[in-house]
Amino acid sequence: MSETLFAAAFAPIATELRELVPPNGVVDAHTHLGHDEDGRSLDLDTLLGALGEVADDAGACVFPLHDPERLPAYRTPNDRVLEWASESEGRLYPFCRLDPRDEPVAEAERCLARGAQGIKLHPRAQAFDFAEESIGAIFAVARDAGVPILIHAGRGMGRMDALAELALRFPEVPLILAHAAIADQGMFASTLAEHPGIYYDTSCFSAHDVLELFARVPAERIVYASDIPYGRPVTSLYLAMRVAAYAGLDLAEREMLAGGTVRGLVEQRPPAAVTAPRVGQTRAVSGRLLRVSGYVGNAFGAMAGGGPPADPARGLQHVALARAACRDPEPGEVGPALARIDEILAGVEQLIGEGGEVAPRVFALMIAAGAIAATEPVSAPA
Numbered sequence: 001m002s003e004t005l006f007a008a009a010f011a012p013i014a015t016e017l018r019e020l021v022p023p024n025g026v027v028d029a030h031t032h033l034g035h036d037e038d039g040r041s042l043d044l045d046t047l048l049g050a051l052g053e054v055a056d057d058a059g060a061c062v063f064p065l066h067d068p069e070r071l072p073a074y075r076t077p078n079d080r081v082l083e084w085a086s087e088s089e090g091r092l093y094p095f096c097r098l099d100p101r102d103e104p105v106a107e108a109e110r111c112l113a114r115g116a117q118g119i120k121l122h123p124r125a126q127a128f129d130f131a132e133e134s135i136g137a138i139f140a141v142a143r144d145a146g147v148p149i150l151i152h153a154g155r156g157m158g159r160m161d162a163l164a165e166l167a168l169r170f171p172e173v174p175l176i177l178a179h180a181a182i183a184d185q186g187m188f189a190s191t192l193a194e195h196p197g198i199y200y201d202t203s204c205f206s207a208h209d210v211l212e213l214f215a216r217v218p219a220e221r222i223v224y225a226s227d228i229p230y231g232r233p234v235t236s237l238y239l240a241m242r243v244a245a246y247a248g249l250d251l252a253e254r255e256m257l258a259g260g261t262v263r264g265l266v267e268q269r270p271p272a273a274v275t276a277p278r279v280g281q282t283r284a285v286s287g288r289l290l291r292v293s294g295y296v297g298n299a300f301g302a303m304a305g306g307g308p309p310a311d312p313a314r315g316l317q318h319v320a321l322a323r324a325a326c327r328d329p330e331p332g333e334v335g336p337a338l339a340r341i342d343e344i345l346a347g348v349e350q351l352i353g354e355g356g357e358v359a360p361r362v363f364a365l366m367i368a369a370g371a372i373a374a375t376e377p378v379s380a381p382a
Helices: 002-020 044-052 075-086 104-113 133-145 161-169 185-191 207-216 233-247 251-266 287-304 312-326 332-354 359-375
Strands: 027-035 059-064 092-094 119-121 149-151 175-177 198-201
Touching: 002 233, 002 332, 002 359, 027 044, 027 075, 027 233, 027 251, 044 059, 044 233, 059 075, 059 251, 075 092, 075 104, 104 133, 119 133, 133 149, 133 161, 161 185, 185 207, 198 251, 207 233, 207 359, 233 251, 233 359, 287 312, 287 332, 287 359, 312 332, 312 359, 332 359
Parallel strands: 027 059, 059 092, 119 149, 149 175, 175 198
Antiparallel strands: none
16 A cells, blocks of 8 residues: 555656656666665665666665675675676676775775775765875775775765865876765865765755855766665655756756766876856745655654664654645745645655654655645746
């Protein structure tokens, strides 16, 4: 029953996504395989199936989770990812994950020799600082091999100035800052504005964070990503494409955002020339949609913040407030958007009321509702 409820609630979102997404070439820049200490896991068939919800030929950059069997040096999880990628018929680009305090250079060289096409670093999970000497050695390996490094720059991080300083020491190394670099987005956008190879992935809940990326950095330096199993490729792509439409990207530019840019990175092609940011740093907003966006964000935080496992029922009071905001009798020009969001949130309430393991479906709908609230265009004040 929950699958039927979800399909009905998600159908209009899927229809809109088909109109926004480029016809081919989607590559998710941030996916995982294996097991994590937090209990999450993802196998090859499930990942390919999730990518298949986006497009039959959708691909991904992939690396290990924070695997309980990571000692020594992430060798076992890295070998698994390399093997799974070899079984994917070219759809997966394997990255090796490194622990800077456990033979990172030797492991990077070993994996690159076996076909790895990038490096993943997670400073929160591995609890390291970018001022440590071994990080520079990892950057040197990436520079010499011509491969990108994807770095966690999301929740759980403090100031990341040391990473920016390191990036400026190694301008030849392409960096993908994960999760829209929300840990220090403004600092990165300003400090690294002239760096030739800084990229930002869109794997975060809030469309406002991705919108601000388009106001601060070139569109040619932003790449679609989901962070599966923590996100969902189809929902994350919907968020990215809604923001891209708001920013006025044409079809060719959406193709680069959806996969062309990151594919060029891992295949070591020259980067595209950059253009000015596409979104104004001061934007017209609807107060009605802003209220809805705030309540949706509160609801998502309450749902996801109590686990693991997540408890979607914790967010119901915030969902109710969001729906109340949608019922405005004088909605103005955003009336159709409010009605769409209200229908989505009604589906959220139904799914939670049914009980069981509904968190992934609920989160997918919440992200879509938030994306609509943040990106519905409105008229500028007279």
